[in-house]
Amino acid sequence: MTRHVLAKVDDFADREVRRIEAGGKPLCVAKVDGRFFALIDRCPHGGAPLSGGRLTGTVESDGPGDYRLCRRDEMLKCPWHGWEFDLATGQSWSDPKATRTRALSPEAMQGAEVVKGPYVAETIPVEIDGTYLVVDLP
């Protein structure tokens, strides 16, 4: 596994969704309420870049005409066919048994602990004692 730096934490706006390539893999990275999530940026259904989608929640209902918005912004809606994926697990909400996208587990770490990948080495000055977003990739 190689640890890659994806971005500076401070560069991410809350509820931002961004495509970031790391280790040759396109990732869809999202920040929600200070938590980061990353998915392989390819919808397992039709191949769309998930980073082009919108954050969304789930809607629960007790029957026709009843709507409850739940888990606001914890899901990502694919831009092509509207399938929703749980950012935390990659689980497709629309058809849980059939579809799962790969969820990775990025975590915010102190810069000093980072084994920096090429991106970091090139663009982020190591001397800044900030926090970075990293991900482990094979």
Add this chain to the structure above:
Amino acid sequence: MIDADFHVPQCAVGDLLPYLDDYWRAQVVDRELPSMPFRLSSYPAGSPLTVNPEMRELGVSEALDTYGVKLAVSSMLHGVVGLHNPDMRAALMAAVNDHLAATWLAQEPRLRGSIYVSGEDPEAAVAEIERLAGDARFVQVLMLAMQDLPQGHRRYWPIYAAAERHGLAVAIHAGGLYRLPPSVAGWPSYQFEDYVAQSQVFENILVSFLGEGVFQKFPDLKLVFLESGFGWLPTTLWRTDKTWRGTRQEVPWLDRRPSEIVKGRVFLSLQPVDMPGPEELARILAHIGTTEMLLFSTDYPHRQFGPEGPLPAGLPEAALPGIRGENALNAYPRLARDPAAKAAAASLEVTP
């Protein structure tokens, strides 16, 4: 054997006079309505489709005998449903229902009845259901397929609430009011187009029931499509499942795939079988994945089959007991409680 789609002959308007109150009897007579045929146009007298040559010599009881039918859900499709005057329509439709009960249901114990209502006037439909629900011989509420709003719409919900409350299935039969295009593409020019389009209407109705959440709102409601065909079912269900995945937030009451929701809730009469042969039929059934929604039907006296009889070749052997009767016990709550229906479903006599 239980027949889900059996039509007793349409009575003349004059035959309805004994079932009308003084006012409506006078109106019908004074306005010379008995001279009007009020026929549904798919089966005009003399049309090759109207009477199956196999049934030409068969009266109602003889037809039941011929096809081994122990119990038939009968209806009298009457053109009075097309009237604009809501009060006259309600009075004449009630008279049709009373005529059905007083003549056919009284004479032929193998017949069960339909409470024929107009979706145009849900209040009158509910009143009619309440008026007749005490008669256990009525096992379904019957509407025609084409109305000015698709059947899942909330406007019709009082009808479904009443049906559910009384253990009546809701049946929708092919046909319309002649003032709405039979096709969602607009008015066709020919009867050929009109007749073919009838099955497409049922696709729209099924999607409407799903989208509007009728199956969730009325968890015990059973929906029966009569003369709808069923060859279209796989592609429609595939499309609803596929589309639901992306539009689930709009209709969140659809908490699982539509193809799952319709299981045990939607039933379709066997005839007409549109597939050209047994191989195609078997393939369609494999696509549907179950035969539990199919209800044996003769569509007496209409022409849907030839000398091969109403049970087409290509039905899996294991599916026959269900199609012949057991499925009908799931479709019609009142038949499930009817000892004669249970006996009819258990009968495994082979049709001649």
